[in-house]
Amino acid sequence: MSAARPRVLFVTDLAYQARGRRYCDEDIFLTSRLRSDFDLALCHPLDAAALLDVFSAVVVRNSGPVLHYQAEYEAFRERAAARGTRVYNPLTGRGDMAGKQYLLDLTAAGYPVIPTVDRPEDLGALPDVAQYVVKPKVGADSIGLRLLPPERLGELRFGDILVQPRIDFRYEVSFYFVDDTCQYALYAPDPERRWALEPYEPTDADLAFARRFVDWNTLDHGIQRVDACRDQHGELLLVELEDLNPYLSLDLLPDRTRDAFVTATTASLHRFLETPAEGR
DSSP states (O other): OOTTSOEEEEEOOTTOOBTTBOHHHHHHHHHHHHTTTSEEEEEOGGGGGGGGGGOSEEEEOSOOOGGGGHHHHHHHHHHHHHHTOEEESOTTOOSGGGOSHHHHHHHHTTOSBOOOBOSGGGGGGSOOOSOEEEEETTOOTTTTOEEEOGGGGGGOOOSSEEEEEOOOEEEEEEEEEETTEEEEEEEESSTTOTTOOEEOOOOHHHHHHHHHHHHHHTOSSSEEEEEEEEETTSOEEEEEEEOSSOOOOGGGSOHHHHHHHHHHHHHHHHHHHHSOGGGO
16 A cells, blocks of 8 residues: 555445445545545444554444444444544544434424424424334344334333334435535335435525534534435425435435545545644
8 A cells, every 4th residue: 555645444245234234335436436535444343443553544334233332332432532543534523423312312402303202291392293213222124113102102111212204295305415515315105115205405494404414513514414214295394414424325426426426535535644633
């Protein structure tokens, strides 16, 4: 490897099987392009902590749900913090990187988010619907998600779960950001086919909606995906703020948009590496 170029450890699980998506293809493509600017090596998330020392930065990409290796992930975070290793996205994210607490915080702050509670005494604050979504606070990729009718909410054992109304929405839409700039948007016109995505042309109001959550998250550098649904009244509501390892659906983009995303990510990584340690 050239000493003149930054050395980047790219964390990915190329064998991870995701419903409706091929994670490995995306990271093979992205690393093939990033090699033009960085000396780059790929590793499995379980190996990342042991390999930090010789790299300028670690990029965490399609590494799969952390709950499958929670202890090892925490060890990686602790070692990176102790050694001052730059991790992209930075480990200060307030979205899914830190669990689902942000859904409660945003609900309490009055943001346009699907209403979320985690205490039985707060169930009355949720709208009356035919079904409620129950999900673990540390969940990911719909793991552990359940749908319950109102009469069964009394059976729940609170502490590590969240409850939301099941929204009757028109479609889901995702906004993909590099740093504070939206690079593209995709949507699923069929509510029953979450990953059958098509290009979406966001309005100024759509972009303002998404940017509120990126601004709230306060990450100066990194890749984020703002997932939202359009309800029957035409309003957008936040579903998730993905700031750890969001899948990017790069294979669905036209060449020009995909190239622009790679250019933006490359520039972001350079800026991140040039930022003084105390400012990152």
